[in-house]
Amino acid sequence: MTRIKEASTIQENKKLVFQECPITYVMERIGGYWKPIVLFNLLSGAKRYGEIRRAMPQITEKVLIQQLKQLEADGLLLREAKPVIPPHVVYRLSESGKALQPVLYAMAVWAVAESEQNSPLARKDLSQFPAIE
């Protein structure tokens, strides 16, 4: 008699757990590789699309747009487009996005401490970590 695995209710469980684990909530909103990096780039102030792209040469245009759209739909940043030619689009953090500053700062502190341990050459400092506004 082969028993059946109890893993089939995972999709149900997911919904319940959102109410339990705060980190799960965070991952649903800013999870993934790129979103925190985009948010970090906007911490220092509103930027045009092209500025963001040049600040992140690692990401492809397609994925950048996609991440920006998702972050906008998720209420983490605001898109302001002036109807001119050539287009002029500015992205800025929403209030929810600004509220992530402590999270990103804590990440940066950890990153600096860790990379110092691993390779003392790559020493950095946080003196000019973006504040808000």
Next chain:
Amino acid sequence: MTRIKEASTIQENKKLVFQECPITYVMERIGGYWKPIVLFNLLSGAKRYGEIRRAMPQITEKVLIQQLKQLEADGLLLREAKPVIPPHVVYRLSESGKALQPVLYAMAVWAVAESEQNSPLARKDLSQFPAIE
């Protein structure tokens, strides 16, 4: 004359940017959906494999093991296995892992504030957020 897109050097760029953006460093080590959640569950202390699994019914066994292995290989947690039958395996945060406590705490603070805004019903408090040890 069709010009060639300048996106072909993305793999090269990625390496360079690690030295520039601290958030990128963080994403390389704890990026992805599950890793922060696993780390959060270990913040309150060492746990057996089965405890972690029961604490995270959303994740499949396969993926949980995989994430634990990756976190171990990445030096974020330590695995201690007692050679008994049935097996007895304990996972605990390494020093690097413990150093993530402020990051996870900042995330939890944000999550609580945000979920209060969105649905005042889901009110939570952080009074028993895991300290370390």
Next chain:
DNA sequence: GGGGTAACCTACTTTCGGGTAAGTACTTGT
């Protein structure tokens, strides 16, 4: 000697994110 238990492992399949490359609309500059 059959069932329970703990911490896995393996094979298979589907899904999804991401990479590459190119095109578009409209204007300004030469």
Next chain:
DNA sequence: ACAAGTACTTACCCGAAAGTAGGTTACCCC
């Protein structure tokens, strides 16, 4: 008349991640 700039969009493809389902070991208990 052509290139350049701006903010995208589209199509195609690929590999990695994740889900599903089963198996394994070796002991203990009844």
